[in-house]
Amino acid sequence: MNKKSLNKLEYDKIIGLLSEQASFKGGRDLCENLMPLxxxxxxxxxxxxxxxxxxxxxxxxRLSFYGLVPINGLLKRLEVGAILGSGELLHLKNMLKSAAQAKSYGRRERSDEPGDLLDTYFDLLSPLTPLATEIERCILAEDEISDEASPNLKNIRSQMKRINDRIHSTLNQMVNKSLRTYLQDPIVTMRGxxxxxxxxxxxxxxxPGMIHDQSATGSTLFIEPLAVVNLNNDMxxxxxxxxxxxxxxxxxLSNQCSxxxxxxxxxxETLxxxxxxxxxxxxxxxxxxxKPLYNDEGIIEIREGRHPLLDPKTVVPITVxxxxxxxxxxxxxxxxxxxxxxxxTIGLFSLIGQAGLHIPALDRSRLSLFSDVLADIGDEQSIEQSLSTFSSHLTNIVSFLKTIDDRSLVLFDELGAGTDPTEGAxxxxxxxDYLHARGIRTAATTHYSELKVYALSTKGVENASCEFDVNTLRPTYRLLIGVPGKSNAFAIAKRLGLPDYIIDAAKEQIDEEDESFEDLIGDLDRRRKDIEAKKMEIDRHNLDLKKQKxxxxxxxxxxxxxxxxxxQAANEEAAKVLSDAKAEADDLIKKLRKYGENISLADLERDREKVRKRLAKTGAPAITPIPRTAGELKPTDLKLGEKVRVLSLNVTGNVIxxxxxKGNVTVQMGIIKSRLPLSDLEIIDEEPLYVKKQKEQRRNIGSGMGKSLSIRPEINLIGKTVDEAIAALDKYLDDAYLAHLSSVRIIHxxxxxxxxxxxxxxxxxxxxxxxxxAGEFGEGDAGVTVAEFKE
Incomplete structure (x- = not known):
């Protein structure tokens, strides 16, 4: 990569930011030497x-390695058999501790959790826990070895403690008793x-003793008493x-490390x-x-990219x-x-992305691999080298043309500036045009209208412009692809107060072709803003609709x-009411079966009233028959065998x-016969029994007669699972229908x-x-379901 272009694109500043994120010198060195791959x-x-x-x-x-120091030199010393100091061994121990922490950090929380590329590095680490523990046991600090480092050291220090105690005891007796008056201060001190x-x-x-030192004035002598000389020698x-x-x-310890x-x-190396x-x-x-998506086709697509060296709070994202x-x-x-x-942004993203860094842009941004990124940006005017702005730019361009290939990315800032506008354009x-003919990816900034026309008229070349708000005289920093920029010199001058007659005179200096071109660009810009405003309104409406939805x-x-x-609450309440009512009804049925025809209607009515009151207490609505007006049922409406409902008892029966x-009708209700008034009856819309029997007799004639004789009018499903019961029921229903049975009873x-x-x-x-x-009174109640077939 061209080093001069790297500096122009401020790649070194990004490397500085990256180095600040490293924890120790080993990582920082790799950061500082990072180059595009x-x-x-x-x-x-x-x-x-x-x-x-x-x-x-x-x-x-984050995984951190703060506190580690370079140990390359220590490892080389171990290679030649040198003995490391306590501080150096502690550095090795810290490295092993960091390896253990990193190894623990790299472990997966779940065995089924997928791995990643970093697992390879974590697997390379060898914490050498026994060795680290041994160093930690023996060395307490850089200048302190533990008593437990060896039995011999422990014994030596035990002896030193005993002798030290004897020395202090002897000297303290001298200080506090026999020699107190001869001492400058009643203390024990050290010399050497x-x-x-x-x-x-x-x-x-x-x-009496050995003089080891004296004070600056000579008034104090530091004497080792003869009584402790031998003890000091032993020490x-x-x-x-x-x-x-x-x-x-x-x-x-050094041998163990080696x-x-x-x-x-x-x-x-791994850390x-x-x-x-x-x-x-x-x-x-x-x-x-x-993470950008990479290709080797020279395609760049940056989606809302933010230059990393600009303030993230104010930077305006660009899409290019x-x-x-x-x-x-x-x-x-x-x-x-x-x-x-x-x-x-284009150049820097290409460099840092190719170096393995993520780019501050939206997902699915695309970058390409380039052999070199060449940037001519900024004014390189040099007095010492007698180079003008134009000359310095041209020098760069000449050097670029010598090295570029079809995998280069070239960036020009104000191409052709610094000289006569016509010749420069x-x-x-x-x-x-030369670079375009060779297919080299190029981006250039300019103020020349001729380059706008060139971009409009040349295939494979596109205009882009940086938006400018004439009303506020401020740029919006938005990049608009496909739209050439309009010159705003006259508008800016007018807003700043330059007289109209001067501006008009300036306009007369521009030929009609240039003026028409600028007017066209201005019209396109106005239309673009109108379209964008309408799009924003549509997006806002769509958002409102989405929120409403x-x-x-x-x-x-x-x-x-x-x-x-x-x-659910209603069903639970209904289930409770039905359960209570069924219990009462079962009790009533038992009594009916017990007493048979001898039961009196008065007793039956009392029991019914008990059921009604019980239902009322549960809060459930009483079963109310369909309301009828007086005289609705006439004597002529009834036929023998007619099926009717007794409203007062809510049971069914047949007219016998x-x-x-007097209008009283005798009704057979199961095993009970009773005479009831017409007003207490309602006809159930069913055919009379004798009609059914006639139809059954007619159906029995023919092919189904043998089948009907072998099919029972009921099926007992009690004791079966749901699946077994439904399978049996399905077959039974087919057989009963084919046998021309009019109805069947299903006992469940x-x-x-x-x-x-x-x-x-x-x-x-x-x-x-x-x-x-459901089965009615006398038919099996809720334990039976009666099904009727179509004819």
Whole structure:
């Protein structure tokens, strides 16, 4: 990559931001040496690693290696058999601890959780826990070895403690008793590694011993009393032994470390690599960046990209494409309108993406692999080299033309500027046309109208402009692909107060062709704004409709839930009422069966009243017959065998005697016969028994006669599971219908009601079943379902 272009696109600043995310020098070194990768395979692997680190940071937080120091030198010393110091061994221990923490961080929480590319690095780590534990046991701090490091060291220090206690005891007795008056201060002090007393100079003869030092004034002598000389000598010997034993311990630990030298080298390199990868992941997290999709076809499509060096609170995202429908992009617009930022965004995203960094843009942004990114941006005027602005730009362009190939990306800022406008525009068109003919991806900014015309008239070249608000005299920083920028010099001048006569005079200097072209651009810009405004209005309406639809759906869901709750409560209440009523009815049936024809209507009415009151107490509505007006049922309406409902008892029966003169009718209700008034009866819409019998006799004639004789008029399903019962019922219904039975009784019992419900659901689906009902009084009540067939 062209180093000069890297600096122009501020790639080094991005590397600086990346390095700040690394935890220790090993990772920072990899960050600082990061360059765009040459192959698509390497780029995609680096992008995937960054994506894996980003995903882990979101789920688990960041993996950090703060506190680690470079250990390359320590590992080289171990290779040659050197003995490491206590501080150096602690550095190795810290590295092993970090390896253990990283290994733990890399483990999957669930065995079925899919792996990622970083698993390979975590698997390479060898925490060497026993070795780390041994170093930690022996070395407490950089200058402190544990007493437990070895039995010999523990013994030496035990002896040192005893001698030290004896020395202090002896000297304390001298200080507090015999020598107190001869001392400058009643304290014990050290000179070198010997215990001494501060004796007044005039009393030195009173304190026999060795003089080790004196004060600056000479008034105090530091004397080691003879009583502790031997003890101090013993202490010095023990100190020497302690030092030797510490060296033995350090040598032993160094030897243990050297045995695992290959593992430590792999750990050191792997931790640096992981620190580097997680630095990329953390930078992506801070930028709210996304992984770009890569291609080798020269296609760039940046969706709402934000330049990472601009303030994220104020930066205006840009959407720009290049290399698909067109290979050359000409960007026009006012100064400070965002043209240069657009160029830098294209170039910088190409560089950092190719280096394996995510880009601060929306998902599904696309970047391409380039062999080089060449950028001529900024003014490089040089007094020392006698280069003008035009010359410096042209020098860059010449160097570019020598090195470019069809896999290069070229960026020009103000191409052709700094010289005569006519010649500069012509030269710019020639350069761009040469690059376009070679298919080299190019983006250029300009103020020349000639380049706008060139872009409009040349296939594979596209205009773009940075929007400018004339009313506020401020750029919006929005990039508009396919729209050439309009010159706003006259509008800006007018807004700033330049007299109209000067502006009019300036306009007269522009030929009609240029003026018409600018007017055309202005008209296109106005139409574009109108279309955008209408689109925004449509989008707003669509959003409102979407919200209304969501509110209606939510309201409907709540209503459905409320309805289901009410229905459930009602069903539960109804089930309770029916359960109580059935219990009372069963009791009544038992009495009827017990007393037979001898039961009196008065007793029956009293029992019925009890049932009614029980239903009233449960809060359930009483069973109310269909209201009838007086005289609605006439004596002539009844026929022998007519099926009627007794309204006062809510039971069915058959007429066995026609009404007498008083209008009383004899009705057979199961095993009970009773004379009842016409007003207490209603006809059930069924054929009389004798008619049914005649029809049955007619049906029995012919092919179905043998079948009808073998099919029972009822089926008993009690004791079967629902599936077994339905299978048996289905076959039975087919046989009964083919046998021309008019109706059948299905005995399923009461139980939990599940079998009864299954039977009812099955009967609803049969096309040849005319109707079905629960068994009535005398037919088996709720434990039986009576089904009638169609003729």
């Amino acid at each position: 040459p192959s698509l395979e390497e780029v995609e692997k680096a992008q995937d690693e960054t994506a894996c680190a980003f995903s882990r940071i979101v789920k688990k937080g 590694d010997r215990y001494c007393l501060p004796v007044k100079a005039e009393y030195k003869a009173q304190v 010095r010997e023990l100190l020497a032994k302690e030092k030797d034993e510490i060296q033995v311990i350090l040598a032993d 045995e695992f030298l290959p593992e430590m080298k792999v750990n050191n 640096a690599t992981l620190d580097f990868i997680f630095a990329k992941g953390n930078l992506a997290y801070l930028w709210k960046a996304a 494409s290049l290399g698909d429908a067109f290979s050359l992009l000409v960007i026009t617009g006012p100064n400070t309108g965002g043209k240069t930022v657009t160029l830098k 012509a030269l710019a068109i020639a350069i761009l 969501e509110r209606l759906a939510e309201k409907e869901s709540k209503l459905d839930a409320r309805r289901d709750k009410i229905m 005697e026609l009404p007498d003169k 019992g009461k139980g939990t009601g599940a079998l009864r419900k299954a039977v009812a659901d099955h009967l609803k689906k049969q096309k040849y079943v005319k109707s079905f009902r």
